[in-house]
Amino acid sequence: MTRVGRLRRITGPIAEVALEAPVGVMEAVFVGDAHLAAEVISLDGDRATLQIYEETAGLRPGEPVEGTGAPLSVTIAPGIVGATVDGIQRPLGVGDAGPYLVPGATSTDAERAWPFTPTVAVGDAVDGGAVVGTVPETPSVTFSVLVPPDAKGTVTSVAPAGDVRHDDVVAQVRTDAGDERDVTVAQRWPVRTPRPFAARLEADRPMITGQRVLDTFFPIARGGSASLPGPFGAGKTVLQHSLAKGSDADVIVYVGCGERGNEMAQVLREFPELEDPRTGRPLMDRTILVANTSNMPVAAREASIYTGVTLAEAYRDMGHHVALMADSTSRWAEALREIAGRLEEMPAEEGYPAYLPSRLAAFYERAGRVTTLAGAEGSVTLIGAVSPPGGDFTEPVTQHTQRFTRAFWALDRDLASARHYPAVRWQGSYSFYEDAVAPWWREATGVDWRDLRRRAGDLLEEDARLERMVRLVGAEALPDRQRWALLLADLLKEGVLRQNALHPIDASCAPAKQVRLVRLVVELYEAGLEAIRSGVAWLRLREAVDVAALGRLKEAVPDDESERIDDARDDAVAAVAAVRRAAEAARAEREGVAT
Amino acid sequence: MIDVVGVDRIDGPLLVVEGFAGAAYGEVVEVTAPTGTHLGEVLSTGTDAAIIEVWGDTTGLRTEDVAVRFRGETLRLGVGPASLGRVFDGLGRPRDGLPAPPAAVTADVHGAALDPAARAYPSDVIRTGVSAIDAMNTLVRGQKLPIFSAAGLPHDALATQIALQAGGGEDEDVAVVFAALGIAHDVAAGFRERFEGSGLAGRTALFLNLADDPPMERIVTPRAALTLAEHLAFEAGRHVLVILTDMTNYAEALRELSARKNEVPGRKGYPGYLYTDLASLYERCGRIRGRPGSLTQIPILTMPGDDVTHPIPDLTGYVTEGQIVLSRALHRAGIYPPVDVPASLSRLMKDGIGEGATRADHAEVAAQTFAAYARLRDVRSLATILGENALSATDRTYLAFGEAFESGLLAQDPEEARDLDTTLDLAWAALSHLPASELGRVSEATLAAHYGGGHGAGAGHGGGAGHGGAGDAT
């Protein structure tokens, strides 16, 4: 590190430097005697402007600034999974520094030894991105040491199986251009630069989240992107936590961006205890936490999203399916706005800088299912919570995020205040992945999923129409088939869409159980309509089936016993049919008497 | 410390000292003029000039007779257990005529950011004796739970009732730190009298920035109060309850300062960093792993125009762990406390309640009551439009539920500390007006243990369905 200049002016997280040596735009630098992390955001002649990632109180003009020669980067190395880092990847919750953040702290994970197994031999030809060896990072996640993307060539040395540390060279590659390149365990990658891959693949299957309203009605594909807007208290964070727990991804990156410290404490308390549904191992063994809470410096909040997505890409490149949850991207956008304001940039919509949409687009572009440089398949799925001021979805961050994501999960204040969670509005939410994931569902569950969804969707639509009528004339005035529709739509909402994140059985729901619950409602509804057409009163049907009990099946029946739901369905449909037959027989008798 | 005499420019609350390169960013300054002394802070510092923000009225200041003392450190406050029982001004200076209390430590009023990984997740329930809170919006130690109120509603009474009932007893570990932000003298005096007349006298510290005190000092007041609270909670191991009232006045002072600094205004003229600024106060709360104390916050704010989407309640709700919303309609109907149940929320309730902590049926009865109350709203609006005759038999049971809930559970005397069993039994009494088929959020086992209805739609008890009462869920 070399001194590049001295501070000229400090204003909050922004500082101006009088340069003595050249620096690059986006270069990471260290500021002052306390060695605060910062980044060059603009250059003008012999002056540079920095954003500083730490508390700046106490900095004085004239303090030195040191360059690093590289842009703001993350370290990709074993030890990341299971750890908690701040927005610029410094470890949290470690050391004896006490419970408060100390400016200028550095990361020291480099001493730990990891068991390395080589997967190449001397003389092998390797592409950039090829795996040279692996480390069992956690019992759930294998870390692969990759040839740097630009170092295609021939292996000239490989470390034997055994312990390695971050800075150890585990292989050497002579590139086609004739350079000797060292491959170290730990590698750096600039956070604002997407990592390369060989090819982008179409979405082909869903990422199962375990949330019925999402998987069944508004699915997200592996490698897809979704936005999750909602006013405060609507359930964004609980849903993001549920996704982090229940999704069938290999690695989860959870970015707590400008939100509550206690929500991070909650993850740290729960995840080591909870089981990964796929491996039975603690959830923390597949989770990376990036936490830049609202009381932490605002510039690092801006960086945290990039730190998170770069780590996600790094694990994707090792052949993993990675899902990233960011809560909340609005705080990221606000950090952008705050920095732009301090730089006196021209504001566009609501004070946000004009480049807000392009930054959002570039972020969500980093989602995708790909063929990695090593030829494997990997994916990054991105789910961003959005916190619109006043719950107004027409504000810029919600609007632009909606444009750049393919699934839109709108959370509703009224549903939340009725404690219908997840408060995903069924009118107004959507997913463009329905067609892409339908074949997977048919294959996995053996039912015509598309048709089932359509029938359930029709019932919800009928319900919305009837609710409007009820508000005008009251339910009593409606004909029987509509009363039945209202009752069964209620069952669909209560017994399928509503899902209690706190319930041991209901918190996450397997695809087969989801399909069975939906079938139960749809087939019971249709059987009831048939009975009503035969002259049965809806009240008779309500007496014949215990709708409240059917609504509790989701909590009573665990995933691995879900065929019991089919039994309950058969019983209910049979009960309705019996009522219908009785009515038909009675009518036939009456008509027989009459003739 | 460095003294500079004379400044180059005065621009609203900002002073510019040119040719002075010695200031540290964020350091505190004393600005002395013939009219008095103000505190301020370095807002921007460079090799050519320092810009100072003054927390006080700069009207009438003249550039040549202003002396600025740079203290070389950020604003610090001496705090300790001896601060309890005392009254301070908005900057933390004694206001009761006594000398400054002996300080255990001197701490930066801005606090230091707590490492999220060092926090302990709060889950110990505080029994407030207020049914609307204990049953439906349970408060836990280390939570920040604001009261969203509006002009003319009894938020002061509710906050005092919570403080006294949660901490006024024999529990010597509890301390109260009260920050008055631009409220009237009589309101502050009211709080003070009720604290003094209770077991809390001697365990309360008051920081008063009243309506006629300099509004700019209001920026410091909550920070000074929280500095003491943090010390008491995290160093001295006390359970500290902080009441900040009225946060609307605080945010308005921040807006005024921002406007005078010519910053780009955000929604309704509030600065774009209002969220971050509020978070820098509200996040000074919680528990720390391995330390015994806790810091619980009850900020009070009045919603301008009763509008919950106004930036102050909105951004507060985005930071705090729930909100207790007061309803004008319930207040008019004579119900105290007029808690708007569907709009209120305690985010930390879910991990606090249940068997061992409150009662095994708590989560279910609360969930069912929320659902029923939401349905009640629809039924009531239908009844208003179409008359009760248009209601179905089931709908009518909701009206009975609503009446029993509001007059039985919600309403209570400002002096009444109701125990939790009674509170939850009152919730069951209200729910027992509904047919069992409406109680889908309660498991069959819980229903069997607590439900006292089921004598046909509309059958209701006055309030006698009790805990463990005969289950008749058929």
Ligand SMILES: Nc1ncnc2c1ncn2[C@@H]1O[C@H](COP(=O)(O)OP(=O)(O)O)[C@@H](O)[C@H]1O
């Ligand atoms: N799926 C759910 N199941 C049960 N309770 C929920 C669920 N989602 C939200 N909640 C309740 O709502 C509260 C607020 O949810 P949260 O996710 O924190 O909202 P947001 O992040 O949108 O402000 C939670 O504390 C919890 O009590």
Ligand SMILES: [Mg+2]
């Ligand atoms: Mg949230």
